[in-house]
Amino acid sequence: MLRTGDEYRDSIRDGREVYIDGELVADVPSHPAFKPIVDLRARIYDMAHEDAHREVMAYADPASGESNTISYKLPREKQDWHDKARWVDAVMREMGGVAIRIGDETVGEMWSLYDGSDVLDEVDPRFSANIAAHIERVVQGDIFHVSANTDPKGDRSKRPQDQDPDMLLHLVKETDAGIVVRGAKYETAAAYANQAFVKPTIANWGDDKLSDYALGFICDMGAPGLKHICRTGFADSKKPEDYPITTRFDEVDTLLIFDDVLVPWENVLFYRHTRAASFIRGTLHRYSAYPFVLRVLYLADMMIGTALFNCRQTGLENNPAVREKLAVLAGWREGINAHLTASIAMAEESPKGLLMPNQSLLYTGRVHAISNYPAMAHIARELCGGQICVTPDFATFQAPATKPWMDKFYTVNENWTAEDRRRLLAFGRDLLNSDYAGHRTTFELFAQSPPFAHLNAVYNNFDFENALDFVQKCAGLSDKVRG
Ligand SMILES: Cc1cc2nc3c(=O)[nH]c(=O)nc-3n(C[C@H](O)[C@H](O)[C@H](O)COP(=O)(O)OP(=O)(O)OC[C@H]3O[C@@H](n4cnc5c(N)ncnc54)[C@H](O)[C@@H]3O)c2cc1C
Known part of the structure; x- marks a missing residue:
């Protein structure tokens, strides 16, 4: 129904x-x-x-x-x-x-x-x-x-x-x-x-x-x-x-x-x-970590889109140092995408015959997404510049006494009117700087259990045997070391 x-x-x-x-x-x-x-x-x-x-x-x-x-x-x-x-x-x-x-x-x-x-x-x-x-x-x-x-x-x-x-x-x-x-x-x-x-x-x-x-x-x-x-x-x-x-x-x-x-x-x-x-x-999170991490992919796209629009409108996109920062954001985003994609490509059968995302890839993806979240938000904040926090409010852009000044200083070029620049800066502020942006960062950190539990899930689901086998072989260790 x-x-x-x-x-x-x-x-x-x-x-x-x-x-x-x-x-x-x-x-x-x-x-x-x-x-x-x-x-x-x-x-x-x-x-x-x-x-x-x-x-x-x-x-x-x-x-x-x-x-x-x-x-x-x-x-x-x-x-x-x-x-x-x-x-x-x-x-x-x-x-x-x-x-x-x-x-x-x-x-x-x-x-x-x-x-x-x-x-x-x-x-x-x-x-x-x-x-x-x-x-x-x-x-x-x-x-x-x-x-x-x-x-x-x-x-x-x-x-x-x-x-x-x-x-x-x-x-x-x-x-x-x-x-x-x-x-x-x-x-x-x-x-x-x-x-x-x-x-x-x-x-x-x-x-x-x-x-x-x-x-x-x-x-x-x-x-x-x-x-x-x-x-x-x-x-x-x-x-x-x-x-x-x-x-x-x-x-x-x-x-x-x-x-x-x-x-x-x-x-x-x-x-x-x-x-x-x-x-x-x-x-607990063997299935639900997938949609939780998937949400971070969308938050990453919001950060990238906001930062890139800001760099484009101010003519900064071709600056190599700016491109490097955008590339770091893209690397984080694609790391999340890769973990999610691979976790389904290599999905595992559960004890009751359901299909679980590959547990090791899903939980390591969750750590990648969440542990890097604050640093990535900070790069996006940096790329948006200080104007996201100093720009006056919508009412100021409308009021007869202040509107001409807002139009003058917020019209960037023929493509970016003052209203579009104001909208982008307001969106960036709400994404990265507002009360709710801070709340969301803490939500990502804790709402699907705290970070130590995320790492514990990685420890419990990663196949350590493969690494032990390889080192045993490379270092020529006897079978006794495996207990
Ligand atoms: C915005 C938001 C939404 C939430 N929504 C939900 C929800 O819908 N449902 C729900 O059930 N919960 C929800 N939570 C609660 C969330 O699961 C808890 O905040 C989280 O489990 C941590 O518990 P705590 O806040 O009591 O921190 P504490 O248990 O006090 O832990 C604080 C810190 O102490 C350290 N620590 C504590 N215990 C250990 C340990 N055993 N090993 C190592 N380090 C440790 C860690 O650094 C930890 O981050 C939400 C939290 C937030 C912030």
Whole structure:
């Protein structure tokens, strides 16, 4: 089934308790902090119904004949991944920008758990049936699905039991209807999504005492007892002419409080199960890292395009030192492209027969994309020059007393009018220098786990044996060194 944008808007009018700037939000879809991003998400739903986009956005389910979104289709062959990349491309171009947490980038976390069905069966076969049912439900219902991993955590030198136990989400009690949980999670897009896959944060699951914290479940974002306490929005305090990205793409993050929330049994994926917690932490991003890294490709194109337009309009493009900087940006961009392309070309079968991007290439690509992100943004900032931060606002370009001066000093040549130069500089500022640009840099660093976890994923998936074999051969080492 394919939802419409309005069906999505109605689905989040479910009485959920959302706070922002200390106030209870009466209607999420129309609140100025949420409206721009809700409208974008709604637009994606509507695209799938339009002739111009239908073929890229949806596929016919062979069993039911229903049209479903390509973004949630289980990947079984390489073409599925190419189709998903086309879906992302169509969405980014239609939106005219980059939104990250729109469902396709988080749904794969459930596929990872599906791969661990054998682990889930160790405790209770109901749980592996539950994950299979939820994967199907998201596809059939076109549900906006997001991700909740990170607890406030508190003092890491203390065990959770030795401080406020709510610092990590935990089991309160079991009932006939389900489990009752308490704690909190940080979660992008929670306030305007339908559901989240809630799971434990990174922890040492060797300690059985933590078992009340080893919980995985699907949580309805309108469930009684949930409180969405959102950070201040960027979008509603700025003018669109001056902040064209901030005012459209602010993906509001939430501190999601679970104040004794009942999770029905059919939504429980594992509980009191430290091995399942370890499994999901070790495999969580095996699919979802692909769309996450793919977004950085689009951010790279935005940096390159903005920097190059600026160099062209000011006649700097042919300067060799400027070209070198553009080449560094291109090298970063193509490094991301190469990792993504190769990860599909050399894709691997998962334990449950799905097709995973090649894990080593995908995770090394994630490190390449994210660890270089701040340095590349800085090169783009440098190439845009200081005018991105000293240029007056749109109102100044319009006001009768100042307009002639703005026209005089911002008209660069016959091709670049003052208005186009102003637009490019405003866009560059919002991409690289604004509050939201800084926020996005931190998002890229942390939102799909912190950098140390990215490196840990590389360590766990790189084939070190090949290098050991080669050195053993080259150095003439005996077989004993391999233990
Ligand atoms: C904009 C944004 C959006 C986010 N969206 C989501 C979301 O949708 N869902 C979600 O679940 N989470 C989300 N997060 C949370 C994100 O996953 C966490 O920020 C991240 O996991 C790090 O946790 P922390 O912030 O508590 O940092 P801390 O755990 O306090 O870590 C801070 C730093 O300490 C060091 N450190 C900590 N522990 C270790 C360790 N074991 N080994 C080595 N070094 C360590 C590292 O340098 C680390 O970066 C988001 C974060 C941001 C900034």
